[in-house]
Amino acid sequence: MTGQPDPAPSDNTPAMSGAAILVQCLIEQGVEFVFGYPGGAVLPIYDELFGDERIRHILVRHEAGAAHAAEGYARATGKPGVVLVTSGPGATNAITGIADAWMDSIPLVVITGQVPTALIGTDAFQEADTIGITRHCTKHNYLVKDPADLAATIKEAFRIATTGRPGPVVIDIPKNVQIAVPSERRALVRAGSHRYTPQTVAPAEQIIEAVEMIAAAERPIFYTGGGIINSGPEASRLLRQLQDLTGAPVTSTLMGLGAFPSTHPDWLGMLGMHGTYEANMAMNTCDVMVCIGARFDDRVTGRLDAFSPNSKKIHIDIDRSSINKVVPVDLGILGDCGTVLAQMIEAWGGRQPQNLGEWKARIAGWRARECLAYPERSAKNPGMIMPQKAVERLHALTHQRNPIITTEVGQHQMWAAQYFGFEDPNKWLTSGGLGTMGYGLPAAIGAQLGHPDALVIDIAGEASIQMNIQELGTASQYRLPVKIFILNNEYMGMVRQWQELTYESRYSNSYSDSLPDFVKLAEAYGWKGIRITEERDLDDGIMRMLDHPGPVIVDCLVAQDANCLPMIPSGAAHTEMLLYGDKVDGTMDDEAKALV
Amino acid sequence: MPMKIAEAASERHVLAVTVDNEPGILAKITGLFTARGYNIDSLTVADITEDHAVSRITIVTNGPPSVIDQIEAQLERLVPVHKVTDLTTAGPHVERELALIKVTGTGEKRVEALRLADIFRARPVDTTTESFIFEITGPPDKVDSFIALMRELGLVEVGRTGIVGMMRGAQGA
Numbered sequence: 001m002t003g004q005p006d007p008a009p010s011d012n013t014p015a016m017s018g019a020a021i022l023v024q025c026l027i028e029q030g031v032e033f034v035f036g037y038p039g040g041a042v043l044p045i046y047d048e049l050f051g052d053e054r055i056r057h058i059l060v061r062h063e064a065g066a067a068h069a070a071e072g073y074a075r076a077t078g079k080p081g082v083v084l085v086t087s088g089p090g091a092t093n094a095i096t097g098i099a100d101a102w103m104d105s106i107p108l109v110v111i112t113g114q115v116p117t118a119l120i121g122t123d124a125f126q127e128a129d130t131i132g133i134t135r136h137c138t139k140h141n142y143l144v145k146d147p148a149d150l151a152a153t154i155k156e157a158f159r160i161a162t163t164g165r166p167g168p169v170v171i172d173i174p175k176n177v178q179i180a181v182p183s184e185r186r187a188l189v190r191a192g193s194h195r196y197t198p199q200t201v202a203p204a205e206q207i208i209e210a211v212e213m214i215a216a217a218e219r220p221i222f223y224t225g226g227g228i229i230n231s232g233p234e235a236s237r238l239l240r241q242l243q244d245l246t247g248a249p250v251t252s253t254l255m256g257l258g259a260f261p262s263t264h265p266d267w268l269g270m271l272g273m274h275g276t277y278e279a280n281m282a283m284n285t286c287d288v289m290v291c292i293g294a295r296f297d298d299r300v301t302g303r304l305d306a307f308s309p310n311s312k313k314i315h316i317d318i319d320r321s322s323i324n325k326v327v328p329v330d331l332g333i334l335g336d337c338g339t340v341l342a343q344m345i346e347a348w349g350g351r352q353p354q355n356l357g358e359w360k361a362r363i364a365g366w367r368a369r370e371c372l373a374y375p376e377r378s379a380k381n382p383g384m385i386m387p388q389k390a391v392e393r394l395h396a397l398t399h400q401r402n403p404i405i406t407t408e409v410g411q412h413q414m415w416a417a418q419y420f421g422f423e424d425p426n427k428w429l430t431s432g433g434l435g436t437m438g439y440g441l442p443a444a445i446g447a448q449l450g451h452p453d454a455l456v457i458d459i460a461g462e463a464s465i466q467m468n469i470q471e472l473g474t475a476s477q478y479r480l481p482v483k484i485f486i487l488n489n490e491y492m493g494m495v496r497q498w499q500e501l502t503y504e505s506r507y508s509n510s511y512s513d514s515l516p517d518f519v520k521l522a523e524a525y526g527w528k529g530i531r532i533t534e535e536r537d538l539d540d541g542i543m544r545m546l547d548h549p550g551p552v553i554v555d556c557l558v559a560q561d562a563n564c565l566p567m568i569p570s571g572a573a574h575t576e577m578l579l580y581g582d583k584v585d586g587t588m589d590d591e592a593k594a595l596v
Numbered sequence: 597m598p599m600k601i602a603e604a605a606s607e608r609h610v611l612a613v614t615v616d617n618e619p620g621i622l623a624k625i626t627g628l629f630t631a632r633g634y635n636i637d638s639l640t641v642a643d644i645t646e647d648h649a650v651s652r653i654t655i656v657t658n659g660p661p662s663v664i665d666q667i668e669a670q671l672e673r674l675v676p677v678h679k680v681t682d683l684t685t686a687g688p689h690v691e692r693e694l695a696l697i698k699v700t701g702t703g704e705k706r707v708e709a710l711r712l713a714d715i716f717r718a719r720p721v722d723t724t725t726e727s728f729i730f731e732i733t734g735p736p737d738k739v740d741s742f743i744a745l746m747r748e749l750g751l752v753e754v755g756r757t758g759i760v761g762m763m764r765g766a767q768g769a
Binding site: 141 | 598599619620623624627628631662665666673674675676678679
C-alpha cells in the first residue's frame, strides 16, 4: 500500500480490539458474506460477529467447503470471497480451496486464527505454520503480530486479492492480537514504495503491432481464457465486439467458457484435451493466434513441439510470468484483458479483415466431423441413459433461465463443458487448474448466496459429490435452493477411462463401491431426492427438480461405459484426437504414461 | 526402452533483487526456487536503506535462457519484490565475494601460505603460531584459485559469503 499513514483514532473514540478492527475493515471493504467455521483461535472474532447485522456469516460444515463456497461466490459475482477459519486444522482444511483459488486466479481473503504470539513455535494446541504452509499457494500472506498493523494489512490484502491477476491472500491473526488494542495505527508500507504495481494498460506500439498482425491474418483465431472472466463482464462484451470487427473464430479454455456465446456461428467450442475437433484443428492450422487471458496449460496444448507449429502468436496477459512460460510467443502484451481489448478495438478503427471465407470453409469441414456425436446406446448398458444426453436435456430444459452451473471434477465436468452451452460470463464455475473433486457443491452454495434468485445447478459425479457431501447441511440451514444433478455411472469415470487407455482396462480402485442411496441421503438433510433411471423419465425428472422450490439431489443413473471424447491422449498433438468409434483400449509407452 | 529424465543445457546468471525487508521474504524467494525447480548457486541478503525498509538480495542461478526469464518473472510477481535486475544480461558488472580461509602449518608451508596470500591480496585477520585465517575479497574465480592453492598448504576451513554484484558505470540498477 502506498500513500499516507492512516490517521490515528482520536482520543475520544473507544479503543477497538483487533477483532473489532477486523470486522470494521471487512465492512469497509463491502463484504456481505463470510464463509467460516469457528474454533479456539478465532473466538474473539466470532464474538465480534455475534449479533452484527452488517455481515452475514455462513457456517459451513468443513473448512474446505468454506474456501470453495467463497470461490463460488467470487466467480459468480466478481467480488472477493472471504473465509474465516481457526488455527491448525481449520487452516489446513482450507488449504485445498486456497490452492484451488491460486491455480484458477480467484480473489479470496482468508482469515486464519493463530495461537497467541507467545506460543508460536512451541507446538501449541492447534498450532500450524499457516504462513509457511500457504506460502506457495497464495498470492501473498501475512502474519499480523500487532493490532496496529491490522487495518492497513486488511486493506492491502483486498487490493492484492482483487487487482492484477486475482488470487487468494491469507491473513494469519494470533489470538492475542485479536484481543489487544493497538497503541497506534500504522500504514503498512512507506509512501513511495515500489511494492505491487500491476500494469493494466499496454503500450500503444504493441497494440498497433497486434492489430496489424490480426488484420493481415488469413487464418486468425482467438484463444480465450479465464482472464477475460476475471477482467469483468465488460471484457466479454469487448471480446464479442472485437470478434465482430475481425471475424476471427473463437475457442476457449475450460475456465473461459461463457466469455463468448456458444450459439455464435464463429464459436468453435472448447479446445484442448477434451475440446472439439474443429477448435483443435483450427488451433493447429491458424496463422495468427491471439491468446487472451489464457496460459497455454498442458491440458490445452497437447504435445508442445506439435502445438500450432506455423502460427504467429500474440499473448495478452496481466501476469508477466504467464508470457513465454511454456509456449514462446511472437508478441507478449502485458495488461488487463478488458483494457487491452478496448485498446485494440480503438486501434482497429475502420480496418477491414482479410477475406476469411476459405478459412471458415475449412472450419466448416472440421465441424462436419461432428466430434460431439455419441452413440445412442451404450454397449455395456444399452437400456441406460447416455450421460451426454442427460447434460443436453438439462441444458435444453434450463437454458432459458440462464442458470449458473458448477461442477465437480471428472467426466461429468467435461461433458458439462462440452454439452452445456454458455452465453454469458460468470455462469460457469469449475475447478480447472487444481482439478478439485468436491468443489461443485460448496461453490454452488456460494454462487446461490451471491445470486439468490438464480437457478444454480451442480453437475456432479457420484464419486466427486461425496468429497464435500457434508455441505448439504449448509444449504439446508440457509434455505438455499441449489440443485445437484449427479451423473451416476458408479465409476470414477475419468480414472476408469485413463485405465482403459493406458493400463489395458485394469480398473484399479476406480469402481464406486458402497454408494449411499442419494435419494434417502437428500431426504435425511431435508432436501428433495429424485432418481432417474430411464431415458423416458429424464425430462420429467429434470422438470420435477426445477419445480421444487428447495434444494434437490437428482441421482441420474447413466451408462457405465461411456467415455469422454473427443480426447487428445497425453503426449499427443492436436491433430491426433481420439473420436467416437476409435479404439480406446490399450496401453502406452512410459513417456506417455508419465504425463498427467 | 526404459524412460530417462532429460536435462537441458544451462547458463549462469546473477540477479539483483530489491525487496521490502519483511518477515518471510527470504523464505518466499528460496521456496519459489525449490517449488518451481530452479537452482540457487549462491544467495546473499542484507538491508540497504537507512530505515532498514529495503533489502537487496543477490542470487546466482543457472538454467536455460527460458528458465532464467521465468525466474525473473516469477520473482517480480512476489508482492514484496520491487525490482529484479539480471546483471548478466544488463551489461558489464562487478561481482565480488568475501571468504575466510583457515590454514594450519609450520615451517616452509606456513611461509609459502603467507607469500601466496600476499600475491592474492588476502589479509591475515587471525594468527596463531601454527595457523592463519585469511580474508580474501574478489571475483569468485580468484577466491576459488586461492582456496585451491591453500588446499595444498594445510587448509582446514572455508567460509564464503556468496556473491554481491553491481552494474558498472554511473547508472543505478
